[in-house]
Amino acid sequence: MYEYLSGLNAPQREAVTYLKGPLMIVAGAGSGKTKVLTTRIAHLMANGVDSFNILALTFTNKAAAEMKERVEKILGNTEARNLYIGTFHSVFARVLRAEAHRIGFPNNFTIYDTDDSRSVLKTVINELNLDDKHYKPSVVHNRISQAKNALVGPAEYATDYYIQQEDMRSNRPAIAQVYQAYTARCFKNGAMDFDDLLLKMHELLKGFPEMLSKYQRKFKYIMIDEYQDTNPVQYEITKLLGAAHENICVVGDDAQSIYSFRGATIENILQFEKDYDDVKIIKLEQNYRSTQSILNVANEVIKNNKGQIPKALWTENEGGEKIRLVRTMTDNDEGRFVADTIQEQKLRNHYYNRDFAILYRTNAQSRSFEESLRRMGIPYRIYGGVSFYQRKEIKDMLAYLRVIVNTRDEEALKRIINYPVRGIGKTTIEKAVTIANEQNITLYEVISRAGEHGFKAGALEAIQNFVTMIRYFQSMLETKNAYDVAVQVGKHTALVKELFSDKTTEGLARYENVQELLNSIKEWVDDRNNRAVIDEDGIVLIPNPSPQVEKGGAKSLDPNDNVSGSLIPSPPVERGQGGEASLGGYLQQITLLTDADDDKGNADAVKLMTIHAAKGLEFEVVFVGGVEETLFPSALSINTREELEEERRLFYVAVTRAKKRLWLSYANARYRFGNLVQNDPSRFLEELPADYVDKSFAGGGARNQSGVNMGSAFERMHRGFGNESSIQYNDSRKPATGNAKPSFIPVAPKPQAISHTPSADFVPSDTANLQAGQKVEHQKFGFGVVTKMEGSGHNPIATVKFELNGEKKIMLNYARLRIVE
């Protein structure tokens, strides 16, 4: 019985089987947290808990997807699809999609991403006659976001003495008004920003007792991952939801709290104990991920933080190699070093590209790594950065879809009203906006009754044509799925045509992007129709619309229904075909999707991401770049102990991502806004325990030790990238044979000259027909005899016994061998 329990250690098992009442799991890095959570869900279900009554909240869609998958695997049946597993944002968006009308929003509300929010803010700031140079939308947005995450509404914001003092000091006393106006505008637009998804959920539970009890009854068992990163709104919501049954299980690690800038507070973890009468606390302290060396380094560094939950992370894993510290001259050199080392490690230790991760503090650092990897022909994938959905052409297309579903969405409407050009000029739009503001009606309402507002004949006709087109699209919502509607939009708006006729490279790329968007919508629709199981927003779909989804009464083809003239929205209308593959449903989840989520399988590519994005992930080999003062710790985070300790936790997170090997690198100087800026090595490097760190590539700056390694470090940096290089690059290597993906073409290894100097006439042979018994020469390992051939046709591996270096497994796709006889 309970076969799945057998693979757990004692505390893990205890955590899994402790089902009733409040439970806090303090889970150190790499201690099998996800395993415990997923097994616990399975165990709940095995003990008769209905899958419909389990809620699991995560921080990323990726984590949610992984959890879902693992539960399914353990259970081996389809029950898992009834679980509510997702990010806070996606789960609440889903609930709000059913309930938003209760708080005055349309159920098909738009979700604004950061760009949308800033754009609305800019409009609002200008309307208040404030200078958007001084009231920078991004700055104001951060401030409002902080307020929202702390459950401070516009009214309280305006009257709170300390908040007002802060705004005075930063010389932005009008933020309160902006906040107020922004909130009103979002409401008018029928839109919620990211923070609203939490805030409105809270409002719903707090303001409607029947809602509270409904969702308390629904979510009888609650699990929350990464609890150390919850902010006050999230804390309040989960507290409300869990209050009735107290079956609430939180998992966290105070040492990995890295989201305080988003309002998260470790206090929540400490508070948890006080919130319930008897909280069971279980610590998971055995690390299964990393080597002793890596763990020792991590533990040693985090010791410098004060006030932690006491715990001792240990491992039974092997000692492993020392972690390596590398110093380079510039950020470009750093990039080269890393790309170079990846290449070398692939050969030396037979890693795949996917085994490597390059982590950094800020997204901007990715550039030098990208360049070097590209130059070396190493495939890579960047997580984060500019998302697919942030591209102009994609936003344009999505804006059409948004307007069709929610005409109140003024942001989207303004974006497309005259794009592609249809003769609705700036003056006309300004006039319409003014009317809308004066009469407190939506912009769409103004243009849909343009005849009443005295537009000039030409403009009037253009507007009416536009409205007719939108109505035409809307009429399809009832019968057509998201893809069909999107295709129609593409055809009728000339949007696609315009891009298609643009024959420049960028134009072509844009056209392809739109095509790609359509494909992904198609995929989404098919997914719904065929399986109706996996939901991209991280929630397992309930095959039939869940009971709480209220079907609206009168469905109407008249788009005016949507803009009934008051701010009280029309009754909830579940638009679209069965609600499943509807355009509204599609849009609801698309904003919450990050490009890390549409990961096309496990492509064999080096992964690049910020340390924040790497949380919860693990990699065989990790490079942490830019370990320098002003960068890591960030110059913006060294003013208080709290900030500095968060940076240190971030460092801790970075280090503990590595399973086997870890490099820390820093550059003497890096390019910043075009000029070279000097940086000191990070203070965190001074905290590393010397016994577990190999500093032979770190040099000593002014205190150059004239060691052999020292010299070679610099040589390594500057060798092989100029014309004088003896190293053969892409153009000179033989064409890839039998490997489907051209990006996998290996690059010639840099000669390490450890113990063998290649023959002067070294030319790699075609090893396609290599047989055991043949004598070969390897550039690095020297002469040897093939003792065994294995591996499949497209990935042959030869075992070679070298005279100098012993037996090695050589992947023929990567290594270059000369057949001697």
Add this chain to the structure above:
DNA sequence: GATTGCGCGATTTTT
């Protein structure tokens, strides 16, 4: 209404 050119700001971290 589109095109060009100039000046200035940009770098924390994310749902």
Add this chain to the structure above:
DNA sequence: TCGCGCAATC
């Protein structure tokens, strides 16, 4: 350095 927003111009 680079990309964006904005003003000037046709």
